[in-house]
Amino acid sequence: MERTGAEQTRPQGQARQRISTLRWSVYVAMLLTAAAWGFILLDGDSGFGDLFRERTWQNAGRFVAGLAGAGTDGASSFAQPGRWLETGRLALNTLAMSVLAMGIAGGGALALLMPGARTVSDGTLGGSPSRAGRGVYAAVRVFYMLTRAIPELVWAMLIVFFLSPGILPGALALGIHNLGIVGRLTSEVVENLDPAPARALRAAGASGPKVLLYGVFPQALPMFLTFLLYRWEVVIRTTVVVGFLNAGGLGREFRLRMSWFHYDEVGLLLAWYLLLVVAVDVLSAQLRRRVRWE
Amino acid sequence: MNAVRPVRTGEQVVTPEPLITIKSAAKVYGQNRGLSPLSLGINAGERVALVGPSGSGKTTLLRLLAGSLVADGGAGAVRIDGRAPASLRPGPELAGLVGIVSQRFDLVPHLPALHNVLAGRLGYWSLARSVASLVWPLERRAARDALAQVGLADKINERPAHLSGGEQQRVAIARMMMQSPLVVLADEPVASLDPARAEEVMELLVGLTAAQNRTLIASLHTASLIRRHFTRVIGLRESRLQFDLPGEQLTDGILGELYDLGAGEDMEPLAGLAARDG
Numbered sequence: 111m112e113r114t115g116a117e118q119t120r121p122q123g124q125a126r127q128r129i130s131t132l133r134w135s136v137y138v139a140m141l142l143t144a145a146a147w148g149f150i151l152l153d154g155d156s157g158f159g160d161l162f163r164e165r166t167w168q169n170a171g172r173f174v175a176g177l178a179g180a181g182t183d184g185a186s187s188f189a190q191p192g193r194w195l196e197t198g199r200l201a202l203n204t205l206a207m208s209v210l211a212m213g214i215a216g217g218g219a220l221a222l223l224m225p226g227a228r229t230v231s232d233g234t235l236g237g238s239p240s241r242a243g244r245g246v247y248a249a250v251r252v253f254y255m256l257t258r259a260i261p262e263l264v265w266a267m268l269i270v271f272f273l274s275p276g277i278l279p280g281a282l283a284l285g286i287h288n289l290g291i292v293g294r295l296t297s298e299v300v301e302n303l304d305p306a307p308a309r310a311l312r313a314a315g316a317s318g319p320k321v322l323l324y325g326v327f328p329q330a331l332p333m334f335l336t337f338l339l340y341r342w343e344v345v346i347r348t349t350v351v352v353g354f355l356n357a358g359g360l361g362r363e364f365r366l367r368m369s370w371f372h373y374d375e376v377g378l379l380l381a382w383y384l385l386l387v388v389a390v391d392v393l394s395a396q397l398r399r400r401v402r403w404e
Numbered sequence: 405m406n407a408v409r410p411v412r413t414g415e416q417v418v419t420p421e422p423l424i425t426i427k428s429a430a431k432v433y434g435q436n437r438g439l440s441p442l443s444l445g446i447n448a449g450e451r452v453a454l455v456g457p458s459g460s461g462k463t464t465l466l467r468l469l470a471g472s473l474v475a476d477g478g479a480g481a482v483r484i485d486g487r488a489p490a491s492l493r494p495g496p497e498l499a500g501l502v503g504i505v506s507q508r509f510d511l512v513p514h515l516p517a518l519h520n521v522l523a524g525r526l527g528y529w530s531l532a533r534s535v536a537s538l539v540w541p542l543e544r545r546a547a548r549d550a551l552a553q554v555g556l557a558d559k560i561n562e563r564p565a566h567l568s569g570g571e572q573q574r575v576a577i578a579r580m581m582m583q584s585p586l587v588v589l590a591d592e593p594v595a596s597l598d599p600a601r602a603e604e605v606m607e608l609l610v611g612l613t614a615a616q617n618r619t620l621i622a623s624l625h626t627a628s629l630i631r632r633h634f635t636r637v638i639g640l641r642e643s644r645l646q647f648d649l650p651g652e653q654l655t656d657g658i659l660g661e662l663y664d665l666g667a668g669e670d671m672e673p674l675a676g677l678a679a680r681d682g
Contacts, residue, residue: 310510310576313470314583315499315527320534324523328514328538 176373177380187374194378197363201382204359207277207284208346208390214285216338219293223330224322226250226293227300235300235308235326250293257290266352280357284348288341292334299333300326335401339394346390350383360386423448423619424469424587429481431464431473438464440643446619446636448586451610453630453651454623456640457663462623465640466589469621470504484587499527503585505609507592509572511564517575518560521547524582543582550578554608570601577609581616588613590622594629602626606633627659 160166179186187193224230231247233239265283273279308325316324353361360379367375422445431438439461446452454462467473468482471489475481479490484501492498503524511520518541525543526534533542541547551557554574556567564572573593580588593609594602606624610633613620624630630637634651639662646662 304513306506306508306510307512309472310504310506311512311523311526312494313472313504314524314579315494315496315503316523316534317494317531319531320526320529323531323534323538324515324519324526325512328512328519332514 173373177377179374179377187372187378193375197360197375197378197382200360200363200379201386203277204349204353204361204383205346205386205390207281207349207352207357207359208342210277210281211284211288211345211349212338212342214281215288215292215341216334218285218289219296219334219338222250222253222293223296223300223334224326226254226297228297229301229303229305230322230326234305235303235321250297254290254294254297257286258294259290260287262287262348262352263355266355266357270355270357275356275358275362277358280349280352280355280359280361283352283357284345288345292337292341295337296330296334300330303329332401336398339398339401343391343394346387422446423485425483426468427481427483428477429465429468429475431468431476437643439468442645444638444645444648446621448619449614449617450636451613451620451634451651452622453634453637453654454621454640455625455630455637455654455659455662456623456646460640461643462640463591464643466504466591466621466623469587470502470589471498494527496528499583499585501585502587502589503580503583504589504591505573505576505580505593506590507595509564509569509576511572511575511579513564516561516563517551517556517567517578518544518547520564520575521550521578521582524550524579524584527583547578547582550581551575553581553612554578570597570605573597573601573605574608577605577612581612584616585618587619587621590620590624592623592625594624594626602629610634625659625663627654627656630654 179188187197225243225246227235228247229235231239231243233243262283265286266280269279269282273282303326307329308321311321311325349359350361350364353359353363354365356362360383364376364379364383367373367379424444424446426442426444426446428441428443429439430441442461442465454465456462464473468475469484469489471479471482471492474490479488482488482490487497487501489498489502492501512523515523519538522537522541522543525537529537529542536542548557548560551560554577556571556574556578559567559571559575564575567575588609590609594605597605606629609622610620620634622634631652631654636648637651637654638648639646639658641662647658649658
């Protein structure tokens with residue numbers, strides 16, 4: 111922030127200047143907020159006025175009632191155990207998709223754990239530095255970057271293009287994207303490890319692979335599992351988004367029922383989805399507590 | 405470069421074939437001299453203390469002996485039992501020849517004491533056995549014996565984080581016993597321990613190497629520990645050999661002189677650096 115000339119001439123200390131900077135920031139923030147709201151309220155095209163129209167609220171009310179099962183011809187889906195089972199199977203598919211995705215991400219990241227860490231490829235953690243090792247390291251990092259840079263939604267669009275719709279393309283899309291995320295995080299854990307234990311093992315006559323096995327792997331594994339479980343919580347939510355693209359599970363049905371105006375069924379799917387999310391969050395938290403060894 | 409001056413005022417008679425022969429071994433790191441050409445012979449069963457201020461070349465000498473550094477003249481400048489450790493690949497031969505215990509213990513934090521002790525066998529095991537042992541520990545009895553000998557039989561499943569500094573160092577010693585090399589090196593093994601713990605650990609280290617008739621070379625700074633436990637003491641300063649005495653002849657005066665002089669001279673490389681930067 112710029113200080114005003116008047117303040118600069120004053121002989122007060124640093125603290126005074128910082129306080130006036132803070133005060134100015136608050137004024138500017140208030141001004142910006144007022145201007146933004148003014149623009150929204152005055153400009154007719156923003157559609158903001160719709161929020162206050164009675165019709166909007168009536169529509170919303172009808173939709174929510176529809177989700178809850180009101181206004182359906184005959185019995186609502188919520189009252190039919192068969193509908194619960196049917197949509198429950200979709201929930202199970204979604205869960206399977208997320209587990210498969212984590213299998214792909216976890217398996218891949220685990221396989222690339224060592225070659226993807228700079229301290230392994232340059233020999234800091236045992237093993238010997240080689241041009242091949244450095245080349246593989248660079249290739250793994252570029253691979254991580256690409257898989258991470260492309261969102262799971264785009265991966266799904268690409269994969270559904272040549273794989274028949276179902277759980278697999280969704281799982282692949284989620285798996286590939288998360289492989290990049292988990293892989294990079296874990297490789298960075300390995301790079302931040304204290305190299306001293308590995309060096310001690312090397313001094314005890316252990317060869318490169320054994321040094322990695324005893325000195326690096328046990329230290330990296332808990333963090334790797336923790337990352338993987340955190341990502342699982344994100345993935346179970348994203349399965350629905352990927353599902354919109356015909357990639358199977360709850361998401362696909364969600365989109366279909368919406369377009370057929372079967373709101374009670376949409377409500378049922380949402381209920382399953384929420385159950386699934388809560389269950390995965392609880393399970394992940396439990397597992398993470400077990401993983402934290404120390 | 406100065407000629408080698410082996411200062412031998414000790415009374416030991418050097419046998420024709422010492423276990424360890426160091427012939428004009430030198431190491432220069434860029435602009436800094438790690439070790440000026442040094443020649444030494446160390447017999448089997450000797451317990452040698454290395455003394456000297458920081459930067460005097462103790463660690464360089466130990467790393468040359470461990471084979472993790474190659475002397476400037478080539479790996480052959482340092483030989484143990486006729487073999488050059490720096491030219492050996494990791495494996496049974498190197499593991500059986502020389503091992504090192506460091507100041508920082510260097511245990512693997514996420515593995516229990518049992519696995520940390522068994523890591524001493526990695527040099528002898530095949531990769532398959534090493535993998536198997538991570539899940540189902542092999543040679544469990546030997547590891548338990550080793551831990552019992554350092555007084556940690558009840559800590560077999562404890563992780564290093566739950567052990568005190570002295571206990572961690574004792575696990576490192578148990579690991580060294582599992583490796584059981586001809587020459588045991590120790591780089592300031594008691595530097596981070598309080599005097600009572602230092603005495604305990606030193607007693608263990610010396611007792612166990614003597615029991616297995618191994619040769620011990622350790623760097624440390626305490627005259628009383630050296631007089632009590634070591635047969636020979638080698639003083640280094642400014643990467644050069646200053647004295648080579650029987651352990652019991654080391655006085656606080658000799659040690660003080662070595663360190664005082666060292667402290668003064670130690671400033672020189674820094675001054676040189678500043679001059680170059682300026």
